[in-house]
Amino acid sequence: MEVKSLDRAPGAPEPSPLELDERALALQERARGFAERVLMPLEEEAERRGGRLPDDVVAAVKREAIEAGLNGGLHAREHGGQGWTLLEWALVEEQYGRTTNAIHWHVPNAYNVWTHASAEQIDRYLRPALRGELKDAYAVTERDAGSDPSAITASADRTDSGFRLNAEKWFVTAGDVAAVYVVMANVVDGSERLPTLFVVDRDRPGVEIVSNPAYTHNYPEGHPTIRFRDVELSEQDVIGGVGGGDELQRSWFTEERLGIAARCGGAMWRLLDETVAWARRREQGGSRIYDHQGVSFPLADSAADAAAGRLLTLTVASLADSQADPKVVHHKASMAKLFTSEAAWRCADRCVQAFGGRGYLRSNVAERLLRELRVDRIWEGTSEIQRLIVARGLERRGVERILH
Ligand SMILES: Cc1cc2nc3c(=O)[nH]c(=O)nc-3n(C[C@H](O)[C@H](O)[C@H](O)COP(=O)(O)OP(=O)(O)OC[C@H]3O[C@@H](n4cnc5c(N)ncnc54)[C@H](O)[C@@H]3O)c2cc1C
Known part of the structure; x- marks a missing residue:
């Protein structure tokens, strides 16, 4: 069979089978430039400093991100965001996944739940967040409610002026630096418990950070435990209506899981880039280590995964983006998160092995990614919970709809 030669510069990437329009390709290029020029050079300093870069460096990252038009990607333009599609957003997250130490967390952004906020909440929280002036944090998990959020005990009792919140939330990402928390609690209405999201300013009386433990990764922000004791709230502090918490939560999960999947894909890309380059130049016993199939085959397996x-x-x-059935999208987003987070973890482990002793140095990208990727199999629902969601999808929506 004759193989046709293509009119393309040597080394140029293959045309993508996905239909990426000019806007998406330009955005991908901008995000790639930002990741390589702004984020990657800061990785080792961030690692040495336990994830916390100096204030002037953080300010410069924010400025560069805003100049590159990367702030508030999924948020509406009229709120100060970029109005990207999920596909465009995933292309940007993939580039962030190629970097370590989550320095991209400094790119001004806010949780998607603000889309359901009142005009006043949007002015007060969302717009400043997208300008990089404040941070939000999202608090659902509790000591006895992790994989099963229906077990939360956080309660918001009705009062004459609104609600009284009592809760203790665990693992609140950015809870140590956030000015505002979005807190899931049950509004107590007679015998009913109505899952509801509340907006709680950090400086309200009764809000207290009770511990801020160290974790495996060195990221810019912590994941503290926060207590809310008799915090007085009003009707204006509800997002998405009383009882609307579970539904908002589901759309949050779909998006966050896709983001994790995209970043894990980016991580595998970077890992393979660095490791193939290393294995091709490293010689032991008179030959390149890449010529040992014990080294190159695990990399080939990871390339297939990636x-x-x-x-x-x-x-x-x-x-x-094409408005497919959100339930089917929910199952499939779980499948993407499950597959890529497990694959990226295997990939990082194989790459550390290929680097030998150097793979155990914190200055090595594979070492950092090995630690950092571990949590992607845990947060936003563990791998076991993703398997439950996929299995349920196979049963309820049918095998064909989940596979194709
Ligand atoms: C660094 C970090 C940041 C986080 N950030 C946030 C945040 O910002 N906001 C927030 O609300 N939460 C956050 N979380 C919490 C995170 O979502 C939970 O840790 C996660 O959902 C798992 O809950 P858990 O830790 O209580 O584990 P558990 O639910 O106790 O699970 C323990 C083990 O049991 C397994 N298991 C549980 N139920 C089942 C089942 N039905 N079938 C099979 N296996 C099961 C799990 O898979 C897991 O292996 C964060 C966690 C971490 C580590």
């Missing part, structure tokens, strides 16, 4: 995971992730993002 390519399959990328296709799955971008396809699900595109499906979500």
